[in-house]
Amino acid sequence: MSSVNADLRYSRQALLAQLGPQGQARLRQSCVAVMGCGALGSTLATLLCRAGVGHLVLVDRDVVELSNLPRQTLYDEQDVAQAVPKAVAAQRHLAIVNSQAVLDAQVMDIAPHNVLTLLKGVDLVVDGTDNLETRYLLNDACLTTGTPWIYGGAVGTSGICCGFVPGRGPCLRCLFPELAPPGILPTCDTMGVLNTAPAIVGALQATEAMRLLVQPESWSATLVTIDLWPPSFRTFAVPRDPRCPACGLGRREFLDRQGVSEVARLCGRNAVQVTPANDLGVALSTLAQALQAQFAVELSPERLRFAVGALDVVVFADGRALVRGTTDPRVAKAIYAKYIGT
Ligand SMILES: [Zn+2]
Known part of the structure; x- marks a missing residue:
């Protein structure tokens, strides 16, 4: 794309005081890993690709299914019929949206033996996973590599979002120190999910990602919780917990679990x-x-x-x-x- 076309494409973003041409250039130079391309990941990948992030790594272990279509806005009925892996389908759809973006599809389960390799060359991680255990693994991995990441979750009509920068403020386990036993936390399986909840949480995460890429110096961790029915939106400053098992005591329990089928x-x-x-x-x-x-x-x-x-x-x-x-x-x-x- 010529620079004239690039100027035209991003002209409405470049008008923003928060971004400007310099911020836009930062986005273009950045590599973001979208970990999980389900409902959150669809919104994250779409918004970041359209916003002009230059390089996206799209990671997902699954294929597209009919019950995904209400929420997972990157996919269509043809992807369902052909059981296309989500990472590949996401790459195909986004390549048409923004031909200038480098889109790297990784069909894999994020696991202790591969997560550090996945993070090589990645400036920031956005969380599109669907379970707390994988998020704890991402937390361990990002603490190890020093990579910022944006946690997000949505279930029912509610959602949560918080960014974490290793060495600057809290990590995920400062917020939630231990895994809850199975069956305690509500999941999409037990509670269902309204399609607007992951759309809004994904948009919040994408905004936090851009904020961190463009203005890292003025960023600080803010926990956001939302409910949509009826609507409420709350923010909290989150302190770092010196007794946190991961960033306080330095344990990497989830990254250390290698070789378990x-x-x-x-x-x-x-x-x-x-x-x-x-x-x-x-x-x-x-x-x-x-x-x-x-x-x-x-x-x-x-x-x-x-x-x-x-x-x-x-x-x-x-x-x-x-x-x-x-x-x-x-x-x-x-x-x-x-x-x-x-
Ligand atoms: Zn911590």
Whole structure:
């Protein structure tokens, strides 16, 4: 794009005292990782890409499903029909929106063994994940690399947002020191979610991201909580807790959990994810050949898909599998062991 066109495209933003041409140049030079491309991630990736952030890393472990479409504004029915990985679908849609942006799609589960590599060259992280455990892992990783990150969450008609800069103010575990036992916190699974809640939280996170990229010196941590039905909006200054297990005592419990194979039910989904203990990955074309005698196999460079009875199985190149049509981890693990490997 010529500089004239760039000036035209961002002319309304450059008029803002908060951004101006210099702020716009900062956005263009920045690399932001969108961790999770669901509802929050759709809003985050769209707004940051359109605002002119030069480089986005789009990370997601999942494929697009019909129940995503009310909230996940990057995707369409064709993505559902083709079970496109969200990171790839996000990259395709955003490439049409802003052809100047560098868009890097990463189809993977954010895990202790890969998160530090993901953060290489990244100036800032925005949180589009759907569970507190992954957020604690991001918190550990960002404290380790010194990367700022913007936490966000939405469930029901409410939401929360807070930015964290390592060494300057609190971290996530100053706010929430320990994981709650399963079943305590409401999730989209148990409580549902209104599509405007993640849209507003994603917009707040994207604003905090731009504020940090453009005016880091004047930034300070503000916790925002919202409810939408009826509407309320509250802000709090959050102090750092010297007894915080992560930034106070220096523990990295979530980053230190390496090499554990994992079977997890997915939030809001009739599906189970099986993650292998190693990161050797799977040769999808070889696996497709082996399965073709028994199943109709659908193969793309990023994933392989086949059906076992009523169960829909999607295998990714990193070795993970999504078994859709069950919430029973034993069923998913059995399918994985039988058809993909142990
Ligand atoms: Zn802390």
